[in-house]
Amino acid sequence: MTIWQIIIVASIAVLGLKLLGYLVPQSLVSKPTPTRVTSLLTVALLSALIIVQTLGAGRGIAVDARVPALLVAAGLLALRAPFIVVIAGAAVTAALIRAFV
Amino acid sequence: MSSAARDPERAAAIRASWAVGIAVSAYGISFGALAVTAGLTIWQTCVLSLVMFSGGSQFAVIGILASGGTAAGGAAIVSAALLGTRNSLYGLRVAPLIGGPWPRKALAAHWTIDETTAVSTAQPTLKSQRTGFWFTGAIIYIGWNLTTLAGALIGNLLGDVSRYGLDAAAAAAFLGLLWPRLKQLQPVVVAVGAAVVAAVLVPFVPAGIPVLAAALVAVVVGVTNWFGSPAADLAESAPDPMGSDSRGSGE
Numbered sequence: 001m002t003i004w005q006i007i008i009v010a011s012i013a014v015l016g017l018k019l020l021g022y023l024v025p026q027s028l029v030s031k032p033t034p035t036r037v038t039s040l041l042t043v044a045l046l047s048a049l050i051i052v053q054t055l056g057a058g059r060g061i062a063v064d065a066r067v068p069a070l071l072v073a074a075g076l077l078a079l080r081a082p083f084i085v086v087i088a089g090a091a092v093t094a095a096l097i098r099a100f101v
Numbered sequence: 102m103s104s105a106a107r108d109p110e111r112a113a114a115i116r117a118s119w120a121v122g123i124a125v126s127a128y129g130i131s132f133g134a135l136a137v138t139a140g141l142t143i144w145q146t147c148v149l150s151l152v153m154f155s156g157g158s159q160f161a162v163i164g165i166l167a168s169g170g171t172a173a174g175g176a177a178i179v180s181a182a183l184l185g186t187r188n189s190l191y192g193l194r195v196a197p198l199i200g201g202p203w204p205r206k207a208l209a210a211h212w213t214i215d216e217t218t219a220v221s222t223a224q225p226t227l228k229s230q231r232t233g234f235w236f237t238g239a240i241i242y243i244g245w246n247l248t249t250l251a252g253a254l255i256g257n258l259l260g261d262v263s264r265y266g267l268d269a270a271a272a273a274a275f276l277g278l279l280w281p282r283l284k285q286l287q288p289v290v291v292a293v294g295a296a297v298v299a300a301v302l303v304p305f306v307p308a309g310i311p312v313l314a315a316a317l318v319a320v321v322v323g324v325t326n327w328f329g330s331p332a333a334d335l336a337e338s339a340p341d342p343m344g345s346d347s348r349g350s351g352e
Contacts, residue, residue, distance in 0.1 A: 003166070007148055013178060020192065021190065022192045043283075044292070045183055045312060045316055047292040052165075061300065061303055077280045089273070
């Protein structure tokens with residue numbers, strides 16, 4: 001697959017899922033199990049993506065400046081900082097560690 | 102409530118829309134910069150924000166392409182789609198608020214994301230819910246696409262953005278999306294389980310597969326309802342992008 005094909009197929013899939021929510025009859029999906037699985041899917045994928053993004057290094061694991069950066073982000077979230085402050089705090093932490101360590 | 106002229110509820114909805122919209126749009130910069138670093142062109146980056154328009158799915162695509170290249174394309178597509186299933190749920194909640202003909206509903210569907218759902222469902226009246234939805238949608242759609250373009254241009258100039266910590270910013274973005282969902286035991290168990298599965302698999306399987314394998318944790322726990330509380334339902338799965346009261350009245 002080319003990057004263009006990946007982008008177009010993935011975009012259409014995500015857009016199609018949004019439309020699905022407006023097309024499916026309410027009664028069909030208001031059952032607890034599909035609702036629960038969908039919510040938990042989001043949690044599992046985000047959690048796995050955090051790990052891959054923080055520890056992944058090609059086909060291996062590396063502990064580097066990204067780990068303290070993520071801890072700073074968690075601290076800022078716990079303090080209820082705005083989203084953009086959390087993102088910037090993590091970036092600045094990683095950049096400073098790479099510049100000076 | 103008696104003063105129809107000023108409609109304070111509608112004004113509050115508009116304030117919330119701006120607060121959420123500006124904050125979310127700002128991090129489109131990091132998306133744009135990371136996307137070009139992952140090997141996308143500026144055009145490809147912009148198409149993702151214009152057509153896919155769902156932050157979690159977009160970051161998943163570029164994160165997996167960055168580590169696995171086009172060989173991981175299948176995993177990138179499936180991850181984006183699985184993350185996108187929550188938008189279907191939001192659609193179910195928001196659709197009854199959106200009246201009008203099909204073109205309007207189709208646009209509403211395109212704009213049905215974490216933030217529009219959170220702002221609109223936090224408003225007290227039908228009218229202010231609609232206002233919150235459309236204002237948040239328009240502000241984020243325009244803002245997110247402009248900052249994506251700006252970020253892609255900056256990323257092209259900067260080259261290796263890891264020097265500026267933008268790779269860590271992506272992890273922080275995922276954490277920011279995850280954080281408000283960890284209010285009950287069951288999602289915390291799933292988050293920990295998924296993290297362990299992903300970490301264990303990364304060295305042994307191709308890029309993208311650890312994320313998909315971690316999704317199985319959600320399916321198993323969700324179907325069996327391990328660690329479930331009977332009160333967990335749709336109402337509590339609503340996201341909260343500000344990490345606090347999204348009505349935006351503030352101090």
